[in-house]
Amino acid sequence: MTTTLQQVATEMQANAVVDGLVESLPTTDGMSAQAQWDAVKSWLEEQVKPADFAAWLSPLTLQNKNGTAVTLAGPTKFILSWVEQHYAPKIMEGWLVVHGEVMKPTFAVQPVWGGMVKEATPEAKDEGADRRQQSREAEPVAAAASVEDERLAQAGEGNRLDPRYTFDTFIIGKSNQFAHAAAQRVAKEGLNALTSGGMVAGFNPFFLHGGVGLGKTHLMQAVGHEIVKGRPQTRIRYLSAEQFLYTFIRAMRDKDILGFKDIFRDVDVLMIDDIQFIAGKDATQEQFFHTFNRLVGMGKLVLLTADKSPHELPGIEDRLRSRLGSGLTVEMHAPDVETRQAILEHKAHALHMQLPDEVATFLATNINSNVRELEGALNRLAAFSSLTGQEVSIGFAKEQLRDLLRVNARVVGVEDIQRQVADYFKIRVADMHAPKRDRAIARPRQVAMYLCKQLTTRSYPDIGRAFGGRDHTTVMHACQTITDLMERDQQLTEHVQLLEKMLSGK
Ligand code: ADP
Numbered sequence: 001m002t003t004t005l006q007q008v009a010t011e012m013q014a015n016a017v018v019d020g021l022v023e024s025l026p027t028t029d030g031m032s033a034q035a036q037w038d039a040v041k042s043w044l045e046e047q048v049k050p051a052d053f054a055a056w057l058s059p060l061t062l063q064n065k066n067g068t069a070v071t072l073a074g075p076t077k078f079i080l081s082w083v084e085q086h087y088a089p090k091i092m093e094g095w096l097v098v099h100g101e102v103m104k105p106t107f108a109v110q111p112v113w114g115g116m117v118k119e120a121t122p123e124a125k126d127e128g129a130d131r132r133q134q135s136r137e138a139e140p141v142a143a144a145a146s147v148e149d150e151r152l153a154q155a156g157e158g159n160r161l162d163p164r165y166t167f168d169t170f171i172i173g174k175s176n177q178f179a180h181a182a183a184q185r186v187a188k189e190g191l192n193a194l195t196s197g198g199m200v201a202g203f204n205p206f207f208l209h210g211g212v213g214l215g216k217t218h219l220m221q222a223v224g225h226e227i228v229k230g231r232p233q234t235r236i237r238y239l240s241a242e243q244f245l246y247t248f249i250r251a252m253r254d255k256d257i258l259g260f261k262d263i264f265r266d267v268d269v270l271m272i273d274d275i276q277f278i279a280g281k282d283a284t285q286e287q288f289f290h291t292f293n294r295l296v297g298m299g300k301l302v303l304l305t306a307d308k309s310p311h312e313l314p315g316i317e318d319r320l321r322s323r324l325g326s327g328l329t330v331e332m333h334a335p336d337v338e339t340r341q342a343i344l345e346h347k348a349h350a351l352h353m354q355l356p357d358e359v360a361t362f363l364a365t366n367i368n369s370n371v372r373e374l375e376g377a378l379n380r381l382a383a384f385s386s387l388t389g390q391e392v393s394i395g396f397a398k399e400q401l402r403d404l405l406r407v408n409a410r411v412v413g414v415e416d417i418q419r420q421v422a423d424y425f426k427i428r429v430a431d432m433h434a435p436k437r438d439r440a441i442a443r444p445r446q447v448a449m450y451l452c453k454q455l456t457t458r459s460y461p462d463i464g465r466a467f468g469g470r471d472h473t474t475v476m477h478a479c480q481t482i483t484d485l486m487e488r489d490q491q492l493t494e495h496v497q498l499l500e501k502m503l504s505g506k
């Protein structure tokens, strides 16, 4: 790949010289890298079919520009490898035509949280950010060699909000209408307080929790967008908890705690996503606690998300726990089938994709885990259909989504698992519920508990109840024991894998 790209670059440069193009091309014009990429993107948009642009190029964001290389980030490996194979030369061409620079694109998977300094408003850039920006630029390229360093370098001083995550694009259904209304209220109160110079009270912090892929990040960022819309100079920092963590670790490493505090000094709205990642990390938690307390104390709006409610989050200090829950806490639920269908239709429209009603119904009925999977399925269909020119039909969907549908279609219940495992190890199903402790029975029971956790969506307490009213800690212990044993016990591993296969029908 590298040599091909270099060849293309040299060739393109040579051609450009031959054509006398180089002189006429605009040179680097003091545009920020971000603005440059935006311009290249617009050029690309004119070059490729709209559906291809939407499927492959539109999701790419600029992560880094360094010398003669740009790193573009995209949401999945699948998309990136496709882009790399099919559009890398086109991207290079774009950069050359639009900016007169030879840039080699490299690609990095990056979940939606992005990784860049918020550039939208000049006010958002405090001197601290400028200083950090300079010191980052001064770092030799090789400094970001290790994965760890790269993460640290990426662990931004804040991120741009994802432009797609607004209230407009959020589909409301029974499962999320309350969270949606609450988020709108928070945006309104926040905006009022900020414009009147007052304090945000009552809804602070706004704490959204719920399972993965249910729209927490989307809704939280929608609040941010709404506030920026009403008051463009608002200083917003959005960080994943992981970024918060890495930013903190980097500050510790560079002995720059003041710099760390700078990052949060001037914010009006702070958003930290997935704070379950801070749990159990004591020093970071402590720092988070101070940051958070100070901001809420000053009446700044703080928005948080996590996979569990504050009082269910493990590894969090009690004083932090109660502070986290002291504002407005709202849970998000999995969308029902109508909402899933509405989301699909909306996304298909955004992708300029023809999605027949029956296919939308089929997908909404059969993919019921979370919105992210639903979206992934749709993206995949859009991509394959634009590649092969095939129309999207139920048959086509079944074919292209075989893996996803199988996992979703086969619903395994706790009883199935108990029966199958008892059968396999030749014990009685009743032993799954009985208090017996001898190894010959206890081990299969642990395997069954482990499989319940793996193959169903039931919680630890739920599973415990289904096993003769055992405590959730017993189930957790069972899962841990089996996980540990599987690392060294080949035979047990085979048993578990075989059972898993039989149960999930794979
Ligand atoms: P979470 O943060 O809860 O894991 P996200 O906010 O990242 O979930 O949502 C996953 C994906 O599903 C995102 O692309 C988001 O835009 C989309 N999504 C989730 N809920 C909705 C909704 N109600 N309407 C439209 N898109 C949604």
Ligand code: MG
Pocket: 213, 216, 217, 218, 273, 274
């Ligand atoms: Mg999220």
